[in-house]
Amino acid sequence: MKIQLWSIGKENDPYIRDGIAIFQKRLQHYVDFELKLIPTVKQAASLSVPELKKQEGKMILDMLQPQDYLVALDEYGKMQTTMQLADFIQQRANAATRQVIFLIGGAFGLDTAVLERAQLKLSLSPLTFPHQLVRLIMTEQLYRAYTVINREKYHHQ
Template identity: 80%
Template sequence: MKIQLWSIGKEHDPYIRDGMTVFQKRLQHYVDFEVKLIPTVKQAASLSIPELKKQEAKLIMDLLQPTDFLLALDEKGKMMTTVQFADFLQQRTNASTRQLIILIGGAFGIDETLLQRAQLKMSLSPLTFPHQLVRLIFTEQLYRAYTVLNREKYHHQ
């Protein structure tokens, strides 16, 4: 299975880039993982929030393949423990999922059309985090889940 983390927004700040590099390198031992940054919609400031979300959704829908499993990070999504997330990854592997797309939406969230397309909506926390930090947190959690699946000592239960 290939996992891609898609995020709308700007390049990583140096402290995020450094952390991402660490966990991306560690993940190479377990899974084909890639981060894809989707540039912000042109003239986003002149658009209403619903129109901006709609245009972001169109960009993403154009990139998605029909067979992609879409996990949308959304504040109203399902919360999971690390072990539950690891179990989810194992289920996707067992189901022969070719590509798992994890989507971090834009500044105002994810348009309803994309949420309807998503096979899973997941929340990291009831707290609000900067998008760049979510990239780092999620990448670390992905690594942590794979260490759980491989019964390694990184995650303390």
Template identity: 80%
Template sequence: MKIQLWSIGKEHDSYIQEGMALFQKRLKHYTDFELKLIPPVKQAASLSTAELKKQEGKLILDLLQPNDFLVALDEYGKSYTTVQLADFLQQRLNSGTRQLVLLIGGAFGIDQAVLQRAHLKLSLSALTFPHQLVRLIMLEQLYRAFTVINHEKYHHQ
């Protein structure tokens, strides 16, 4: 299964790049992983929030393939423990999912059309984090979940 982490936004600050590189390298032992940064919408500052989300949603929907399993990171989504995330990944592996897309939306969230397309809405926390930090957290959690699946000692229960 290929896992892609999609995020609308800019390149990573240097303090994030180091951590991301570490977990991307570690993830390669378990799965095919790719980070895809979707460039921000042009003249975003001149758009209403609703119009910005709509344009971001169109970009995302145009990039998705029909068989992609989409997980939208959304503040109103389900909360998983690390073990539940590992179980979810194992289920996707067992079901033959070819590509799993984890989506971090823009600054104002994810357009309703994209949320309707999502197979799962997942919340990382009730707290609000910077998008770059969410990328790093998600990478670490993916790595942690794969160590759980493989009965390795990284995650302590």
């Protein structure tokens, strides 16, 4: 199985990039993992919020393959514990899912069409985090989930 973390937005600040690199390297022991940054829509500042979300949504939907399992990170999504995330990943692996994509939307969230395409909507917290920090948190949580799956000591239960 391959896991990708897609995120709309700018390059990571150095401290975020360094943190992600640590967990990305650790993740490679368990799974083929890739972080994919999707550039913001050109002339985004001149678009209305609904139009911006629609254009971002079209770009994302065009990138997805029919067999991709899409997990949309959304403030209204389901909250899970690390153990539940580990169970979810194990279920996807058991189902022979080829690719799971965790998607972080743009500054105003995800378009309805993308949310409808997602097989799972996941919320990390009722708090609002900067997108770059969410990339780091998700990379660490994926690593943590794999240590749970492999019964390693990183996650304390």
